[in-house]
Amino acid sequence: MSQPPKKKSTLKIPSFTNNHFHSQHNLQKPKMAPVVDQASLDALSSQVDSCLAITSQLATTLGDIYKNPSSTFTAATTSTSTLDAVALSRDASNLAKAQATKISLLIINEPFTPSAITTVVRELAAGPVPAIAAAVQACDPALYTNVFRKEMAWRCQRLLKEIVELVSKIPKNGQVVAEKDRKGFSKQKGSLASTGLLWSAADDVVKLANIGVAGYFIQKINTWRDTLQDVLEELKEWSEQEPDAETDRSEAFSDDDDDDDIDDAQKLVDDLMNSQKTIPEDDPDGIRPRVESTLRRLRLTLHLYQAISKRRLSKLLQVLPSDTAADSDIPKRLDDASVILDRLPDNFSDLATQFYDLDNEGIDSGMSQCFADSSAAGESFSKNWQDETDEFSTWVEKFHAEMTKE
Template sequence: MAPPPADALRSLDSLIRTASTLLRQLQAVLAEIHKDPSAKPPPDTLGSTSTSSAPLDALALAHDSASLVRAHGTKVSLLIINEPFTPSAISSVVRELVAGPVPAIVSAAQACTSEKYTATLRRELASRCRRVLVELHELLQKVPQDGKALAVDQKLGFAPGDRGSIPATGILWAACDHVINLARGGVGGFYAQKTGEWRDMLKDVLEEMKEWGDEEPNDHEDGSDDDNGVDDLAGQPGGTNVDAQDMIDDLMSSQPTIPRSDPNRIRPRLESSLRRLRLIILFYEAAIKRRFKKLPALPPTAAESNVPSRLDNVAQVLQRLPDRFEDLAGAFYELQPREIDEAMEQCFADAVGVSELLAENWDGAADEFSAWVKKFQVEISKTA
């Protein structure tokens, strides 16, 4: 089989280098959006796909762009592994990529402004779109320069830093699917998913704190036996070569538990925290069902709508609460009553605050969930 013309190979190589440069530049644009999702896009938004004055549907554009990148990436993948190797066919697909879906997917992230779609969603969309460009760039680096289709090891390799074209294509597909799924779910679906993830983190903290509270206290509460433990290790045959894992296990098992006498009343604080944490987990579940799954389509039709900013404020607290409770758990493990009280106050103040943000429906009116929120706030405020 005759090799492809040399000029066709040179043209393909030049096109791949140009496309790679563009992809790196656009990755930087998306990285800036991820860094500051509240920043307004430039007036000459890159990659405008229409001369119409109608505003872009950012999520629809992201969906369509990612779908096209996926399809074109598949074509490239097939063309570089099958004979006859045809540089002109690959060049045609790459030109279509850089002229259409590649700039369009960046335009989607730029059009997804915080005022219309929330800063939280914009950051996520920018991150996922950037991942698409990163993986597309990776695939284009697999295009051979010698005029021959890729060998078996070049197609199938899984080694880090030497990934084959087929695994690279699969990873590109996954990145595109993440954008497509985000667009399909819409803003409400995204917030429902993220709230579910944060709820699961709270469940993990709850289980961890409960297990710690159930541990039997050490009879030697004054810690007088600690040195003996070290002496025992040192006194063992070969004690100076104690296994590192044994030392780690010993340190982990030395975490203090609540003393039987409980002079600082740690256990009542723990029981109160666990009770209220269960209520907060229930609140997350209720918010998913009663608020996020009933979220009206965004962007809002009314220019003065406060729904996007309200969602961003809600997300900040819902995301922060798992970290707050991690801090509370750490204070309990250290048996520090003052730190426990401070952390409890922060946790439950945040819980009441975020419930207030969701007390009214998206039209600003009270409903059945509003009454439930009032009861929730009363229960969260109870210290016993």
């Protein structure tokens, strides 16, 4: 039987010539990074070095202001005297953050473009970097207080140092930052740790600018008050502890027969763990009345801190800083009062330690110092910012009487 004729396939098989093969092969080759000309790299290197030198020098200057916030600088008395220091610090920090972000992206993403990086670094060195320093120099203690200027100097110096850290990481070899060196805050996209630190430093400057002088002092006094509250609670808890009756008996009737107990290792451990002294039951030195007196005055001091924040500091927004504040004594009043308000928590903490040690002389001197400082702190805010007496002035008089009475 004859077979039916086979149908010819209509499928066309392409012919692969050598040229076609090489063409397909070339498409699969990895892309090579574009060659960067040496002139662009040299320009980038020069700009980076210049930015680092300027920023480092200004950071040192701000460090000097931080150490001595009452110091004045010639540059600050002329070109920066009319600047709004707070607003300038905020704007410059935001701009520095934005430009630093650009730099971070440019040095971790292909292709590496030295000309673009050079432009951003130049703008950073010419704009926000000197503006950040100028803001601190323009922060005149006669308008903003030494306390606020010191804090601004510290935060702005930290920001400049973080700028130095980031700029110093800009590659000068024409290649982006290696993947292994991108240990930043965003693992998915790749980033630099220095970028996150710079953002944090910039945000801290902006936060300070946003709350201003009044907000910063309120923040400080709340922190001091929290510390005083901790001291109060710890001292109160200690004062309520009862003396160990077993310990009192062993001390009162100790003799040579107790040698076996001394040799007991477990007893030594127990004694060590319970070594804090308590007020003796008979209280021969009159410790307890002094503890109660201290606790009462410590509570009054806590009320004072709260009242200062509400009755005085909250109203600073209306009077400080202002163009007419140059002849005002308000900044000096705040600086002087801050010295006392700052040391009171430490002094009360030291006094509590004297109680824990049952140190009679230390207790007496500590009480005198703490009560006198508390009274002085109240006097610092007796009059309002218009140098007039008011309802709070009357409260301060009563507070003073309570702190000084026997």
